[in-house]
Amino acid sequence: MLTGIVLTLVSLWYGQNHGLLPIAASEEATHVDNLFNAMMTISTGLFIIVEGVIIISAIRFRKRKDDNTDGSPVHGNVPLEILWTAIPAVIVLWISIYSFEIYNEMGGFDPMAANDPHAMHAQAKMPGAAIAAPLPTSEELSSPKSNLIAIGVGAAAKNEGKPADLVVNVTGLQYAWIFNYPDSGVTSGELHIPVDKDVQLNISANDVIHALWLPEFRLKQDAIPGRTTEIRFTANRLGEYPIRCAELCGAYHGSMNTQLFVQTAEEYNTWLQSQEVASNSPGEQVVAVNPAKMSDREFLAPYASEMGINSEILKQIHPTDSHNQI
Ligand SMILES: [Cu+2]
Structure with missing residues (x-):
């Protein structure tokens, strides 16, 4: 009885204090952590029971000195076997229902349904409903918006049916993430979002x-070439957080990292405005040139001026060469 109480208390304490997860910065993280902590509590209890029985048995039933007799013949115990099958079955069933519930609350079962009903077919909404659903027409298939199966995490229950406060298009490519803000035309290598806002990321990949x-x-959501996936979430903690690529995508996969900045509304607007200015300023425009079509003078001019070389200096270096072009 006492062992049971101690076991339960230790498991409950460790389930909340394992320290294995990073800081939780979104409303969705709280749901996931509740599930993880519940599983951690159960695992801790099971671990202590199993390891405890092994250690106690190893000590209590060890071979004594000069004892060469056989062990007692044990052949199975039906009630015990039923018990140790039934208990894990109930635990696993409970975890599956609980995780189903959390996934549903986060919007995992119906992504994209809230804002773009055409992006998804009825057949994708419910596994098994495919037989009754009409086949997509060729028009729907060729449309870039048509996705047979919606993938990702959609609107949380409280935001269902509402468009997101902020939409960002995310593109993955070898080896970077590009964030495009369609409402303001800003493109950035970092993701900035306002705190406590419902943010939707439309994710795709180029390669x-x-x-x-x-x-x-x-x-975590796959970025797939040729189709859009979605993550919708609400950040509830200010700060700078890492963004990683979690799919081995090539030689420099490990460097495919960037930052997510959760900012106050003012900070976010200031950032967005500074980006708008930067992207609209003509001085920032990059013009591609073909060096093969340039004369030596044109090609070398930027380098020469960078080094502080002018035509006077060059004349001194090559006093005999009066045709010096630079
Ligand atoms: Cu990658």
Whole structure:
């Protein structure tokens, strides 16, 4: 009885104090952590029971000196076997229902349904409903918006049916993440979002499969070439958090990292405005030139001026060469 109480208390304490997860920075993270902590509590209890029985048995039933007799013949115990099958079955069933519930609360079962009903077919909404659903027409298939199966995490229950406060298009490519803000036309290598706002990321890839992973937000979603996936979440903690690629995508996969900044509304607007100015300023424009079509003078001019070389200096270096072009 006492052992049982101590075991339960230790498991409950460790389930809340394991320290294995990074900071939780989104509302979705709280749900995921509750599930993780519940599983951790159960695992701790099971671990102590199993390891405890092994250690106690190893000591209590060890071979004594000069004892060469056989062990007692034990052949199975039906009630015990039923018990140790039934208990894990109930635990696993409970975890599956609980995780189903959390996934549903986060919007995992119906992504994209809230804002773009045409992006998804009825057959994708419910596994098994495919037989009754009409086949997509060729028009729907050729449309870039048509996705047979919606993938990702959609609107949380409280935001269902509402468009997100902020939409960002995310593109994964070897080896970087590009964030485009369609409302303001800003493109950035970092993701900035306002705190406590419902943010939707439309994710795609240009070359191979990548995975957008936000550890502090407990969200991870594949970026797939040719189709859009989605993550919708609400950040509830200010700060700077890592964004990682979680799908081996090539030689420099490990360097495919960037930052997610959760900012106050003012900070976010200031950042957005500074980006708008930068992207609209003509001085910042990059013009591609073909060096093969340039004369030596044109090609070398920027380098020469950078080094502080002018035509006077060159004349001194090559006093005999009066045709010096530079
Ligand atoms: Cu990648």
